Amino acid sequence: MNINPNKCVACGNCTYVCPMGAIYVDPVIKRATIDRNECVECFTCFHGMSQEHLNPTLVRGMRKIFQMMRLRFDPEPDVCPTAAFEPDELVWPRVVRRAFSDPRVPHESTGVQGRGTEEVKTNDVSGRVKEGEVGFTIEFGRPGVGVWFYEIQKMTSALARAGVSFEKKNPITSLMSDVPTGTLREDILNEKIMSAIVEIKVTVDRTEEIINLVREVEPQVDTVIALGVGVRCDSMGEDTVVAPILERLGYNLERAKTNIGLGKITQPESPKQEEMAGAIM
Amino acid sequence: MTNTLHRYGNSASFYDDFVVFAIPSRGKNDKGSVPKLKQFLEMALPFKPVNLGDAIHGGALRPCRDMHPTSHWNRDMTPDFRAVIDGVDAPTTVAAVFDSRVSAEDFVKTVKKADLGLCVNISTSIDGAEQCCHAAGIPRHSVGYSLGFQGKTEKLPNTQVLMLTTMCGHGMIGTSMAKKMIDWVKEGRRTPEQATTYMARFCSCGVYNPARAKRILEDARHNTK
Numbered sequence: 074m075n076i077n078p079n080k081c082v083a084c085g086n087c088t089y090v091c092p093m094g095a096i097y098v099d100p101v102i103k104r105a106t107i108d109r110n111e112c113v114e115c116f117t118c119f120h121g122m123s124q125e126h127l128n129p130t131l132v133r134g135m136r137k138i139f140q141m142m143r144l145r146f147d148p149e150p151d152v153c154p155t156a157a158f159e160p161d162e163l164v165w166p167r168v169v170r171r172a173f174s175d176p177r178v179p180h181e182s183t184g185v186q187g188r189g190t191e192e193v194k195t196n197d198v199s200g201r202v203k204e205g206e207v208g209f210t211i212e213f214g215r216p217g218v219g220v221w222f223y224e225i226q227k228m229t230s231a232l233a234r235a236g237v238s239f240e241k242k243n244p245i246t247s248l249m250s251d252v253p254t255g256t257l258r259e260d261i262l263n264e265k266i267m268s269a270i271v272e273i274k275v276t277v278d279r280t281e282e283i284i285n286l287v288r289e290v291e292p293q294v295d296t297v298i299a300l301g302v303g304v305r306c307d308s309m310g311e312d313t314v315v316a317p318i319l320e321r322l323g324y325n326l327e328r329a330k331t332n333i334g335l336g337k338i339t340q341p342e343s344p345k346q347e348e349m350a351g352a353i354m
Numbered sequence: 355m356t357n358t359l360h361r362y363g364n365s366a367s368f369y370d371d372f373v374v375f376a377i378p379s380r381g382k383n384d385k386g387s388v389p390k391l392k393q394f395l396e397m398a399l400p401f402k403p404v405n406l407g408d409a410i411h412g413g414a415l416r417p418c419r420d421m422h423p424t425s426h427w428n429r430d431m432t433p434d435f436r437a438v439i440d441g442v443d444a445p446t447t448v449a450a451v452f453d454s455r456v457s458a459e460d461f462v463k464t465v466k467k468a469d470l471g472l473c474v475n476i477s478t479s480i481d482g483a484e485q486c487c488h489a490a491g492i493p494r495h496s497v498g499y500s501l502g503f504q505g506k507t508e509k510l511p512n513t514q515v516l517m518l519t520t521m522c523g524h525g526m527i528g529t530s531m532a533k534k535m536i537d538w539v540k541e542g543r544r545t546p547e548q549a550t551t552y553m554a555r556f557c558s559c560g561v562y563n564p565a566r567a568k569r570i571l572e573d574a575r576h577n578t579k
Binding site for chain 1: 357358359360361362363364365368375377378379380381382383384385386409410417418419420421422423426429462465466469470471472473474475476477478479480483484486487490492493494495496497498499500501502503504505506507509510511516519520523524525526527528529530531534535538543552555556558559
């Protein structure tokens, strides 16, 4: 993302809007400026802010007059008055920043908008997580912290050493150069993104082991981690197996997304749909 | 749409937060799903949702690409549900957000009756979703639990800011923006409704809950954490 210095009037609205805090008003040039190292190309500034198309010279002049009179501005906080944001033509590897940060961009690997996959949201037609299995979503960087790929690799390597299977149709898995070792492509390791979700599936008896492994590795990972656990309920709609394990491990189960099982398969099934990368454990 | 899973708060704080969403599965039931997705959203209207959204085009409150300068004094803060429904043009996730369990229950009953064949999920407290399923006579198929945030949690902001920002799980609402809105409400520069509307415009899939955000801002006005 770029800010056109000929248009920017340094109103400062965008400095609050940036989820990564990567925009600041440069005191030398007196224009809003993007720290390209911290910018994750989420396009929040470009898409999320409303735009006016005011004359920059006129706005700067008015701002100077108000400033001299010590009058406080009270503009709408979600508006760029001069439409100064101009997207770059992103090239590899920087383009992965946007793929993992702008939810409007579907991942080519999944076709799903956002950073994850369908998980248990479509379990009623996909059968991705069966009774006796547990699907983990390990998300890095959310909320509002961000993450570098080299940090994510610390976790994928540890999970691979534990012999888990990575969900094949997941954006992170698609960027692994060596799935059995959980190694990510070297050319993306120094890219920062808003968040990413690693998905794995194990048998129920490994639930505690995986949670302990995540807890062991997370002190080495310089970001926040959000853990999700997906299970298939029994015929009565109950989960009497995994929830007690999680509670025993000290989690207060407050929120969940619940698939209510109304989905129906209306297209011929593709046998490759549910493939997992690595060994199924 | 895991973006609704990790909303910050305890179970009781989700009493006014029910996200019911429909998602077609790629290669399973996505062909011909667009009219069904529109019907899903249309069926939500009688139950007075506080937001509707689709994951491609956004929610009922959207930014304007060509704002007139005078609109600063007369800005439209009315959610445009019709634009969301009419805008669905490809298989995607669509969501209806309610601020009461009764509305969510009645909507789920209606969705069950319509038998659209789409995958439908409820994102709220575990108890809240169970009650919705019970009211509609549906056993839960699968559950995705949130275990909350761990790791370098010292990088996270205070709980009120976290509650506001995590309602857009894609992270489009910046921490600084939410802090600023709390400050503006405290200073009396904006009402909670106005502050909520500013934030909701950044949510790119329409799952932001303006009713809950308004309540959080009202609380923060008196007692900022």
